[in-house]
Structure formats: structure tokens, C-alpha cells
Amino acid sequence: MQRLSKLWQRKGVRVGFVPTMGYLHAGHLSLVSRARQLVGSRGKVVVSIYVNPTQFGPSEDFSRYPRDLKHDLGLCQSESVDVVFAPSDKEMYPNKGGEPFSTFVLEGKLSRGMEGAARPTHFRGVTTVVAKLFNLVQPSVAVFGAKDYQQAVIVKHMARNLNFPLEIDVAPICREPDGLAMSSRNRYLKGNLRAQALVLWRSIEKIHAIVCDSSKAIAAGRLKAIVRTLVKREPAARLDYVEFFDPDSLAPVAKVGQGTHMALAVFIGKTRLIDNSRL
Numbered sequence: 001m002q003r004l005s006k007l008w009q010r011k012g013v014r015v016g017f018v019p020t021m022g023y024l025h026a027g028h029l030s031l032v033s034r035a036r037q038l039v040g041s042r043g044k045v046v047v048s049i050y051v052n053p054t055q056f057g058p059s060e061d062f063s064r065y066p067r068d069l070k071h072d073l074g075l076c077q078s079e080s081v082d083v084v085f086a087p088s089d090k091e092m093y094p095n096k097g098g099e100p101f102s103t104f105v106l107e108g109k110l111s112r113g114m115e116g117a118a119r120p121t122h123f124r125g126v127t128t129v130v131a132k133l134f135n136l137v138q139p140s141v142a143v144f145g146a147k148d149y150q151q152a153v154i155v156k157h158m159a160r161n162l163n164f165p166l167e168i169d170v171a172p173i174c175r176e177p178d179g180l181a182m183s184s185r186n187r188y189l190k191g192n193l194r195a196q197a198l199v200l201w202r203s204i205e206k207i208h209a210i211v212c213d214s215s216k217a218i219a220a221g222r223l224k225a226i227v228r229t230l231v232k233r234e235p236a237a238r239l240d241y242v243e244f245f246d247p248d249s250l251a252p253v254a255k256v257g258q259g260t261h262m263a264l265a266v267f268i269g270k271t272r273l274i275d276n277s278r279l
């Protein structure tokens with residue numbers, strides 16, 4: 001991968017990169033078309049497919065995370081992706097032989113709250129694998145989804161802090177027609193769990209309406225209580241967190257107004273879903 005990227009660089013070819021964990025859906029493909037737009041028809045688009053073990057906690061769904069490389073390759077081909085980079089765990093994290101893996105990238109501030117508080121080793125895994133992928137693919141621009149809003153902010157920050165010579169582009173969230181954010185994990189939602197999962201989007205819409213209708217900022221605690229009540233109505237749903245924060249610093253705010261960002265994580269049965277929106 002690195003050899004190929006260097007060859008492209010020497011020829012002045014721009015490279016657009018979309019890192020994924022595979023089991024691709026229309027949300028991923030929207031990032032691919034954004035990457036293509038950004039590098040043009042003479043540029044190259046690289047998609048990585050790698051279910052990164054270091055970003056999963058010990059009791060999370062790493063081993064059962066959905067995988068279908070053949071289907072993903074078909075989708076990438078129909079989207080005119082130039083290269084699909086799908087390394088193995090052994091290549092990414094060698095643990096035997098001369099040079100076992102022992103270096104991690106740790107962002108120390110933005111990754112503390114929300115997903116970082118709920119999943120303590122998650123962002124260390126994300127920043128480590130993204131740094132490795134950036135060094136392997138050496139893109140001119142990498143495209144991330146706003147679906148994982150905190151991740152996108154952290155990756156942007158890491159790229160600046162560590163002087164990665166690339167641009168980070170953040171693409172909007174793709175939703176199903178009823179509002180559910182597209183996610184590879186939606187395939188876990190069997191039976192009536194699919195309908196219950198809509199509580200994330202309903203919560204966002206409800207809070208959005210309240211904030212838009214109010215001329216004054218509203219106490220975050222009051223809005224959190226409203227979300228808690230909405231989630232409690234769904235028998236299989238359990239709120240992990242809901243947060244209101246500054247979109248750049250990710251610092252929680254006490255008063256919520258237009259321009260505040262909202263994020264929430266909800267378990268629907270055993271499936272943990274996340275969503276977010278600017279208010």
C-alpha cells in the first residue's frame with residue numbers, strides 16, 4: 001500500500017482515503033463519492049476495510065461484528081474505488097517474531113468524555129489505527145462521517161497535533177427514510193428492536209424542536225430528563241449517555257441553545273447505537 005502511494009505521490013496524483021470497518025452501506029458509499037469529488041477523476045480513491053481489534057473493549061462485539069468482504073468488494077467496484085486495502089490483524093499488530101506491536105497514539109483531552117467515558121480504551125485504538133492507516137495510505141485527504149462526531153473531531157485534532165500532511169473532510173450523516181442513522185450494527189436489530197431504535201432520532205428531533213422554539217437557552221439537565229423519559233418508554237432501550245456540548249471543544253455546556261451539539265448512545269437490547277446532531 002505504501003509503495004503504491006509513494007508511486008502516486010511522485011506522479012502528483014491526489015489520493016482520497018475512506019477508512020471503514022466494512023459491511024458497507026450507503027453511509028460509507030457517501031464518503032466514497034465525497035472522496036472522489038475531492039480528488040477528481042484523475043485522483044485515486046482508497047477504501048480500507050479493517051475491523052480494528054484495539055478499538056473494541058473486552059466485552060464488546062469485536063468477534064461478532066458483521067463482515068462480508070466479498071459484498072464490500074462488489075460495492076467498491078461499482079463505486080469505482082481504485083484500491084481496497086484490507087490488511088490482516090497479523091500485519092497490523094504483529095505479536096510474534098522480531099518486532100511485536102507496542103506503540104499507541106493517545107489523544108488526551110477530547111477523547112475523555114462521551115464515547116471515551118463509556119468505552120475507556122476505544123479512542124486509543126481509533127487514533128492508533130488511523131495514524132497507522134494514514135502512514136500506509138499517505139492520502140491527500142481522508143473522509144470521515146459525522147455519524148461518529150467525536151471521532152471526527154479527535155482525528156482532525158490528532159492530524160494537526162502530529163503534523164500529518166493531509167486534509168480531513170467530514171461528511172454528513174446518512175439516514176434511513178425514517179431517520180435511523182445508517183450503521184453496520186443495524187443488522188443486529190431483529191423484530192421490534194428496529195422500531196425501538198428510532199428513539200435516538202425521535203429524541204434528536206424533539207430536542208431540536210424545543211431548542212428552535214425557545215428564545216432563551218435551556219438548562220441541559222432539563223433536556224436530558226426529556227430524553228431519559230423518551231428512552232424509558234421503549235422496553236428494550238437503555239440510555240448510556242446523552243450530552244450537550246460545544247461542537248469544537250466537545251466541552252459539555254450547562255445551557256443549550258442553537259449551535260450547541262447533541263450526542264447520545266442508547267442500548268437497544270444488546271446493540272449499542274449512537275447518533276448526534278447540531279441543534
Ligand code: AMP
Pocket residue numbers: 019020021022027028030031143144145146147148171172173174175181182183184
Ligand atoms: P465504520 O465502518 O462504522 O467504522 O465507519 C467508517 C466511516 O463511515 C466513519 O467515518 C463513519 O463515521 C462513517 N459512517 C458510518 N455510518 C455513517 C452514516 N450513516 N453516515 C455517514 N457516515 C457514516
